[in-house]
Amino acid sequence: MYDVIIIGAGVIGCAIARELARFDLKIAVVDRADDVSEGASKANSGIVHAGFDALPGSRKAYFNVHGHARMQSWASELHVPYKNNTSLVLALNEAEKPGLSELLARGLQNGVTGLRLIDRDDVLRREPLVNPAVQGALLAETAGIVSPYHLTIALAEHAAVNGVDFYLNCAVTGLDRADTGLFTLTTEGNPTSNAFGTPLQTRAIVNAAGIYADQINDYISLDTFKISARRGEYWMMDKQIGARFSATLFQLPTEKGKGVLVTPTVEDTLIIGPTNEAIADKTDTRTTREKLDEIRRVAARTCPSLPQDLYITAFSGLRAHCDRGDFIVGRATDVAGYYLAAGIESPGLTAAPAIALELAEQIATDLAAHHRNLFLAPLAPIFLGHGNDEVNLVALAEHIAEDPAYGRIVCRCEHVSEAAIRQAIRRPLGARSLDAIKRRTRANMGRCQGGFCTPRILEIMAEELSVDVTTLTKFGSQSDLLTGGRL
Ligand SMILES: Cc1cc2nc3c(=O)[nH]c(=O)nc-3n(C[C@H](O)[C@H](O)[C@H](O)COP(=O)(O)OP(=O)(O)OC[C@H]3O[C@@H](n4cnc5c(N)ncnc54)[C@H](O)[C@@H]3O)c2cc1C
DSSP, X not given: OEEEEEEOOSHHHHHHHHHHTTBSOOEEEEXXXXXXTOSGGGSSOOEEOOSSSSOTTSHHHHHHHHHHHHHHHHHHHTTOOEEOOOEEEEEOSGGGHHHHHHHHHHHHHHTOOSEXXXXXXXXXXXOXXXXXXXXXXXXXXXXXXXXXXXXXXXXXXXXXXXXXXXXXXXXXXXXXXXXXXXXXXXEEEOGGGGGGGOOOEEEEEEEOOGGGHHHHHHHHOSSOOOEEEEEEEEEEEOHHHHTTOOSEXXXXXXXXXXXXXXXXXXXXXXXXXXXXXXXXXXXXXXXXXXHHHHHHXXXXXXXXXXXXXXXXXXXXXXXXXXXXXXXXXXXOSSSTTEEEEEOOOTTHHHHHHHHHHHHHHHHHHXXXXXXXXXXXXXXXXXXXXXXXXXXXXXXXXXXXXXXXXXXXXXXXXXXXXHHHHHHHHHSXXXXXXXXXXXXXXXXXOSTTTTTTTHHHHHHHHHHHHTOOGXXXXXXXXXXXXXXXXXX
């Protein structure tokens, strides 16, 4: 029996789990996917928004600003890549300039600091590849970028080392509340969730199920809402071009959202996108020729000289758009012991620390929990040995002396060693699929997109997990990598 079960192992569910783990509570996280961060939390822009975009007075604005204030220290504590790279909203003609002043006023109302209007010369001095037609910009000095899946994985690992149980491959298909106040989950998938025929039971339940939060809510509450999926497609470009940008570049937002941005990532690749398309099928994460062409067309307004030969991959993520138009965070209105973190579309990544802190505090208060005496620190990150400075080269030599596998490079594009891949498998919540290895090490994420290293990674996985290589998948069920017999 658990005190709290969180449904959804995205950045929101994992952040709540980590904050709740500070209390003397028995906690579990359940997710239908085979790894944490398989929903929107793996496929977004990774922007730590300053907070000028959300409507003043909304929950989005509140959690954005308060989440942003904590993100840098969370990233540093959890060893997660983060950069305070600033952002610019560009006025690409005279008519767009008043829009910048409106955003500035909104940001000031939201309590955002470090916002100011800058002129054309300042924009081009900061970002020489911006369209020379630019007329000025809104500079947000506090904006940043973070690796969204690193953050989610690090939060989950930190929760796990502090005693939180994770049930992956475990879809919640029903939820009941007895008169005693105890919740019982019906689940499909992971056999351990029904070990000895005992279903998962808990005193409190948190709905952090992303695009499916409305379905989970329908199992238990009459205070209904609707979540629709809005797909955002992206191009990713090579580090050669990413390294030539520093700030995140937005065009003026429209009623459809923040629009197509151009931004470096913490790894120096460049992403352009996302689109914003309502889709009926919540599993449809395709990328399409039409939308990818549209992105190139729109991004050319921001940077007309983006090279055409440095695109390395495309991907998409699904926003959880709520018909209430705002985040739903806190105690349910009609069911005691049931809490929501629903409708968390952008800027949900930025908002995660603030949402987690507020919910953890509410739940701990309601369950009369106390802080634990012992809260373990986050694990040291996987040693990747990147960088040519002396400190790093000495550390690399020491690691190789201890374990020669640190010297055997498996992914040539991203310089990932065999030892790093083995570590990714052996850590708490260790990688069990090719994508899980990719998110923990960057193997498969470089220019060749796994063309060279995939066979060797699969061999290492099969060896570490003592399974036949043909059973390994890209991201869990129905994503087999190998079929047929072996010669
Ligand atoms: C295109 C795009 C761009 C974005 N850009 C930014 C940005 O730059 N900055 C920013 O701050 N925010 C951004 N966001 C928003 C941000 O990504 C999300 O707000 C955040 O990732 C939401 O996290 P989550 O944990 O609520 O959802 P998710 O990460 O989707 O996690 C929900 C989890 O619930 C699980 N689940 C669902 N149903 C069940 C069930 N029945 N049983 C068990 N498990 C279940 C899913 O498998 C999933 O893992 C963007 C979003 C998108 C889509």
